[in-house]
Amino acid sequence: MSNVVSALQGASFDDGIAKVEEMGLLGMITLRGDFADKKLIKAVKKIAGGMPDQRVIVEKNGQSAAWMSPDELLLIVPHAEAAGVAEGLNASLQGTHFLAVNVSDARAVFDVSGPHARSVMAKLAPVDFAEGAFEAGVIRRSRLAQIPAAFWMTQDGAFRVVCFRSVAKYAFDVLCVAAQKGSEVSAS
Template identity: 60%
Template structure:
């Protein structure tokens, strides 16, 4: 059996801000009725976080839960726990119209940190990065690929994309963060 590795094995780049692949992150897509109290309880048990508002993300002691669409959440947990989370959700939601799937190995996660983090993402996305606040999740694109991203309380932007485009996204982020390429608009 082969070892589980992240898409870019922890690639890092230091420019006017830091860009790094986050490594292995467990991710579970959960589809269902987001108004369901049963689903809310199952999400809380899996992550320790409450249900997010529309376009929101909440963190708990066992992971994060992000609103992805009117009937979809993304749970971000320890990579090794993802299969157990799917099993627990499936059991807890057995009487509900719901589906939980481990999508960990289909995604890549990047962290963009430092004073220029907003600027790096703003160079690549049509989303209003100046308006991005902690606790808010944006689904948009970086150049030509779909991505979801949010900012934590310290200004670090966490970005999720498909694993198949991880090298392309890393290259985009690395190039946008090159020293000397600062625009200074969002500083």
């Protein structure tokens, strides 16, 4: 059995206007289906406490459901539990139109934190990161420089960024460049 490791094995940058760190292994399940289906709603509520509205991420007991598109959610659970959660979804949603796939090892996750985290994110994504426009619980699926990514603000004011594992080094590097000292900008 191979030893599972994160994309950048905990890489961190803390010599600028914000801290950038790879978050390590997280369990992630792509769930596609009809958001009006009662079985799907029940399954998501069991995992994350509720169904997220458009561009919202909901969380319960360290597990989340993030709206990704009109028929897609990203479920976030502890890495060690992801395979079991995906299997449970596949069993409980039988008879409905759905897809539940464990994508944990295909993704990389970063946190951008500190008083200038909004500034760092604003330099890389075409999103309004101003206070009041982007707050905790809001999620966007967009671009981070030249790569697709999803990002949201956590309750403590940090930004969580998810991208494909194949571009993890690029994502980390552009986040670090944007976080270099002397690079503060307005988030609006």
